[in-house]
Amino acid sequence: MPTTLLVSLDAVIVAVTDAAPRLLTVGDALPSGPLDANADETLEKGMRRLVTEQAGLDLGYVEQLYTFGDLRRSPRAPRGAPRHLSVAYLALIKEDAPLAGASWRDWYELLPWEDRRGRAPYVDRHIAPVLRRWIQEAPAGRTREARRLRAATTFGLDGAPWDGVKVLERYELAYEAGGVAEAWRDRGAEPARALPPSRAMAADYRRIAATALGRLRGKITYRPVIFELLPDTFTLSGLQQTVEALGGAELHTQNFRRLVERTGLVEGTGERTTGTGGRPAERFRFRREVLLERPRAGLGHPGAA
Amino acid sequence: MPTTLLVSLDAVIVAVTDAAPRLLTVGDALPSGPLDANADETLEKGMRRLVTEQAGLDLGYVEQLYTFGDLRRSPRAPRGAPRHLSVAYLALIKEDAPLAGASWRDWYELLPWEDRRGRAPYVDRHIAPVLRRWIQEAPAGRTREARRLRAATTFGLDGAPWDGVKVLERYELAYEAGGVAEAWRDRGAEPARALPPSRAMAADYRRIAATALGRLRGKITYRPVIFELLPDTFTLSGLQQTVEALGGAELHTQNFRRLVERTGLVEGTGERTTGTGGRPAERFRFRREVLLERPRAGLGHPGAA
DNA sequence: CTCGTTATACTCACATTGAGCATAACCATG
DNA sequence: CATGGTTATGCTCAATGTGAGTATAACGAG
Numbered sequence: 030m031p032t033t034l035l036v037s038l039d040a041v042i043v044a045v046t047d048a049a050p051r052l053l054t055v056g057d058a059l060p061s062g063p064l065d066a067n068a069d070e071t072l073e074k075g076m077r078r079l080v081t082e083q084a085g086l087d088l089g090y091v092e093q094l095y096t097f098g099d100l101r102r103s104p105r106a107p108r109g110a111p112r113h114l115s116v117a118y119l120a121l122i123k124e125d126a127p128l129a130g131a132s133w134r135d136w137y138e139l140l141p142w143e144d145r146r147g148r149a150p151y152v153d154r155h156i157a158p159v160l161r162r163w164i165q166e167a168p169a170g171r172t173r174e175a176r177r178l179r180a181a182t183t184f185g186l187d188g189a190p191w192d193g194v195k196v197l198e199r200y201e202l203a204y205e206a207g208g209v210a211e212a213w214r215d216r217g218a219e220p221a222r223a224l225p226p227s228r229a230m231a232a233d234y235r236r237i238a239a240t241a242l243g244r245l246r247g248k249i250t251y252r253p254v255i256f257e258l259l260p261d262t263f264t265l266s267g268l269q270q271t272v273e274a275l276g277g278a279e280l281h282t283q284n285f286r287r288l289v290e291r292t293g294l295v296e297g298t299g300e301r302t303t304g305t306g307g308r309p310a311e312r313f314r315f316r317r318e319v320l321l322e323r324p325r326a327g328l329g330h331p332g333a334a
Numbered sequence: 335m336p337t338t339l340l341v342s343l344d345a346v347i348v349a350v351t352d353a354a355p356r357l358l359t360v361g362d363a364l365p366s367g368p369l370d371a372n373a374d375e376t377l378e379k380g381m382r383r384l385v386t387e388q389a390g391l392d393l394g395y396v397e398q399l400y401t402f403g404d405l406r407r408s409p410r411a412p413r414g415a416p417r418h419l420s421v422a423y424l425a426l427i428k429e430d431a432p433l434a435g436a437s438w439r440d441w442y443e444l445l446p447w448e449d450r451r452g453r454a455p456y457v458d459r460h461i462a463p464v465l466r467r468w469i470q471e472a473p474a475g476r477t478r479e480a481r482r483l484r485a486a487t488t489f490g491l492d493g494a495p496w497d498g499v500k501v502l503e504r505y506e507l508a509y510e511a512g513g514v515a516e517a518w519r520d521r522g523a524e525p526a527r528a529l530p531p532s533r534a535m536a537a538d539y540r541r542i543a544a545t546a547l548g549r550l551r552g553k554i555t556y557r558p559v560i561f562e563l564l565p566d567t568f569t570l571s572g573l574q575q576t577v578e579a580l581g582g583a584e585l586h587t588q589n590f591r592r593l594v595e596r597t598g599l600v601e602g603t604g605e606r607t608t609g610t611g612g613r614p615a616e617r618f619r620f621r622r623e624v625l626l627e628r629p630r631a632g633l634g635h636p637g638a639a
Numbered sequence: 640c641t642c643g644t645t646a647t648a649c650t651c652a653c654a655t656t657g658a659g660c661a662t663a664a665c666c667a668t669g
Numbered sequence: 670c671a672t673g674g675t676t677a678t679g680c681t682c683a684a685t686g687t688g689a690g691t692a693t694a695a696c697g698a699g
Contacts, residue, residue, distance in 0.1 A: 034339055034371050036419060064403075066339050066417035072403040096401040096421050098369075098377040112371035114341060114419075116401050182626050192629035266645075284688065286647075291686090307645025308695040321487050324497035571677075589657065591678075596655095612676025613664040 033111040036064045038076040039234075041094060041117060041241035042086070043136070044124035045258045048270040050136040052238060053084055053127060057231040059238070060084055060131065061115070076118045085128035088120040090257040095240050102233055104215045119241045121257035137277070138228045139238055142184070142203075143196055144277045152184055155225035156208060160184065163206035180206075193276055196243035200236060211235060246276060251327040253294060256315040262298055264310035265289060272328050285328075293319050294326055338416040341369045343381040344539075346399060346422060346546035347391070348441070349429035350563045353575040355441040357543060358389055358432060362536040364543070365389055365436065366420070381423045389436035393425040395562040400545050407538050409520045424546045426562035441547065442582070443533045444540055447489070447508075448501055448547065449582045457489055460530030461513060465489065468511035485511075498581055501548035505541060516540060551581060556632040558599060561620040567603055569615035570594060577633050590633075598624050599631055 039061040042053035053060060062079040069075030073091055080086055098114040106113075124133060137144040142151045160180040167173040183198050185191035203225075204212045210229035213220045229235060249255050249272065258271055269285050289295055295313040302310045319326045344366040347358035358365060367384040374380030378396055385391055403419040411418075429438060442449040447456045465485040472478040488503050490496035508530075509517045515534035518525045534540060554560050554577065563576055574590050594600055600618040607615045624631045 034341060034369075036339060036341070064339075064417075070405045072401065072419075093400060095398060096377065098421070100375045112369075114377075114421075116403070116419075178626070182629075189626060190629055195629070264646085281688070281690095282645095283647080283649090283690085288687090303696080305645065306697060307643085308647080310646055321483075321494060324487075324495055324500070569677085586657070586659095587676095588659085588678080588680090593656090608665080610676065611666060612674085613678080615677055 034114065035111040036066075036114045036116065037061055038064055038069075038072060038079055039115045039117040039237060040076050040080050040088075040120055041238055042080065042084075042088065042120045042122060043241070043245065043258070044122055044133065045271045045274045046124045046133075048274050050242075050274045051124060051133040052136045052139070053086070053131055054134045054230075055083055055131045057229070057234070059117075059230075059234050064116075072116050073118065076116075080120070083128070084131035086122065086125060088122055090121045090254060092119050093117075094119045094237070094244060097233065097237065105217060115237070117237050117240070119244060121245075121254060123258060123260060134228075136238070136242065139230065139235055140196065140200065140242065141225075141227050142199065143193075143242065145191070146273060146277060146279050151225075152186075156184060156203065157186060159203070159206050159208040159225060160186070193278060194243050194247045196246065197236070197239045198243075200239035204236075209235070242275075249275060249328055251325045253315065253319065253326050253328070255328060259315075262300065262312040262314050264302055264312055265295075266310060268295070268313070289328065292326060293322065294328070339419065340416040341371075341419045341421065342366055343369055343377060343384055344420045344422040344542060345381050345385050345393075345425055346543055347385065347389075347393065347425045347427060348546070348550065348563070349427055349438065350576045350579045351429045351438075353579050355547075355579045356429060356438040357441045357444070358391070358436055359439045359535075360388055360436045362534070362539070364422075364535075364539050369421075377421050378423065381421075385425070388433070390433035391427065391430060394427055395559060396423055396425045398422075399424040399542070399549060402538065402542065410522060420542070422542050422545070424549060426550075426559060428563060428565060439533075441543070444535065444543055445501065445505065445547065446530075446532050447504065450496070451578060451582060451584050456530075457491075461489060461508065462491060464508070464511050464513040464530060465491070498583060499548050499552045501551065502541070502544045503548075505544035509541075514540070547580075554580060554633055556630045558620065558624065558631050558633070560633060564620075567605065567617040567619050569607055569617060570600075571615060573600070573618070594633065597631060598627065599633070 039059050040053070041059060044051045044053075055061075060080050060083045062083070064072065064075050065078075069078065073093070077088055077091070080088055094117040096114060096116045098112075100112065102113060103110075127133070142156050144151070164173055164176045164180060167176050179202065181187045181189045183195060183202050200209070203209050207213065207221065208225050209227060210220065210224055211233070214229070230238070245254075255268070255271055255275070259268060265286050266282070268289065269280055269282060272285075273279055293316055296316045298312045298314055300312040302312060344364050345358070346364060349356045349358075360366075365385050365388045367388070369377065369380050370383075374383065378398070382393055382396070385393055399422040401419060401421045403417075405417065407418060407420075408415075432438070447461050449456070469478055469481045469485060472481050484507065486492045486494045488500060488507050505514070508514050512518065512526065513530055514532060515525065515529055516538070519534070535543070550559075560573070560577055560580070564573060570591050571587070573594065574585055574587060577590075578584055598621055601621045603617050603619055605617040607617060
């Protein structure tokens with residue numbers, strides 16, 4: 030008798046508040062549940078239904094992320110368990126209180142090495158040592174050289190450039206090198222040594238989250254999706270902080286301003302903020318018309334070009 | 335009793351020969367077949383297995399494209415038919431003879447409006463009239479205005495820019511406007527009028543193909559995937575023709591050359607071609623090392639930036 | 640009124656891009 | 670073997686975009 034097949038829908042829901050990107054979690058998992066093959070008209074609608082049920086949130090912008098279906102996704106699953114496919118979606122919303130059970134979590138608790146603002150030396154301090162050990166474990170010669178090269182290009186070591194978009198590649202390398210708790214859990218072993226501090230998730234949810242962050246970082250460079258995360262009107266520094274939060278890198282304020290204004294992505298509303306401890310800022314709004322003028326408008330961030 | 339669930343794997347396999355992009359088809363379909371939930375270790379491996387079985391080809395570069403799972407994907411499916419999910423993959427190879435039953439088909443037979451080389455006035459001649467009728471069919475006012483705007487931005491009418499990447503949006507609009515045979519087939523009706531000449535496919539395969547072309551056009555601008563379609567050594571005009579074939583647009587030869595050389599994407603091999611009826615060209619090869627130097631190397635084409 | 644803080648304006652060097660003009664090297668043909 | 674068609678390659682120029690600064694403006698707190 031053939032193994033049965035289970036299709037579930039997962040949601041990676043992102044908001045940015047106080048210059049920190051947040052991810053909606055349900056315990057150690059993402060909002061997730063089975064496709065209702067009879068009732069869910071589309072996969073996306075099914076996912077929206079689940080998110081409403083589990084977190085009480087109404088999603089706006091949504092895109093399909095990836096379908097995960099490896100046979101050994103959960104190496105510790107019991108024999109005879111059904112084959113499990115997950116169709117994951119990425120959603121962007123403005124932060125809002127979810128139902129009890131669900132909660133917002135700082136994205137960089139999960140993937141601390143992805144936040145390079147403030148010259149955080151996380152990679153040097155915690156990841157590089159793990160990678161060095163992993164390199165040394167390989168037999169000398171070609172294999173070891175290949176590991177060295179992969180580590181350098183993935184994490185920007187030895188002068189290689191940092192590519193903000195390679196979030197998944199970094200997570201996968203960290204996993205292979207035994208630098209995340211899931212790697213040991215999936216082998217059914219205790220960590221051989223102290224792990225770099227970071228928060229694990231159930232199943233392969235952290236991998237899914239990494240896929241989502243990489244996708245999102247790529248997307249903001251050529252589509253104005255960033256505005257899905259912002260209120261209708263916002264200051265340019267608010268916009269900048271949101272971009273920086275997702276990109277995990279700092280931007281040159283004056284040039285960012287020039288870019289945003291000159292590309293016609295936003296328009297001023299005359300309105301000004303007040304009480305921020307400095308000069309009042311003008312509030313801007315997204316100019317939806319850009320989409321007609323320049324089809325691929327976005328906001329680059331360094332390391333993404 | 336719950337509807338059963340069928341998961342199949344589809345492959346969009348692309349090659350470029352003689353300045354024409356080609357798609358591997360099996361009759362009016364794409365290579366496709368059910369996931370073997372017990373044996374296929376990963377979805378990608380299952381897809382490779384199917385392609386070997388059906389076309390005798392060994393794929394190189396492969397990426398997951400999209401998962402299609404709408405309940406009404408096949409509006410004419412019999413009652414009680416299982417819910418059908420398709421996980422589609424995009425693969426790039428050099429053209430090779432497939433098994434009997436499979437064959438290469440020119441991509442622009444399927445999506446003729448996507449080829450704008452030689453100022454092909456296909457859109458003006460065949461699409462614009464369909465869209466005008468579709469616009470007129472809407473009740474005057476907001477709805478009609480929305481249709482007009484969508485048509486203009488999607489197909490670059492009325493001075494709006496053409497965005498090479500919006501292949502899927504264009505196919506979907508053509509479908510809604512009744513400009514492709516599938517639209518009438520799915521309604522179980524005869525076309526109300528002559529259709530723009532283009533080749534239909536079974537089920538929603540043409541939609542899948544459109545998704546793939548859009549994805550590919552986007553991808554070549556920031557990843558050097560184009561070289562998957564070329565032999566190990568090639569001339570710069572061969573490279574240019576391949577990019578033009580996929581982009582469906584012509585490029586300025588001298589600037590293309592400058593771009594390719596200066597970014598370090600290729601290196602000369604001293605070797606020269608001969609017998610092309612003009613000055614001999616140098617043969618080049620892809621410099622894999624670029625990936626280490628500039629993580630996001632690619633080849634832009636106008637309308638994609 | 641002064642200082643810290645945030646917002647905004649401008650400048651300059653440099654790189655990238657779009658568009659042409661010009662030259663080089665082959666082939667076929669008379 | 671000179672000529673012209675054809676393809677390949679080299680170079681220039683203006684326009685635009687980008688990275689990195691310096692300078693000024695407007696608030697609140699003390």
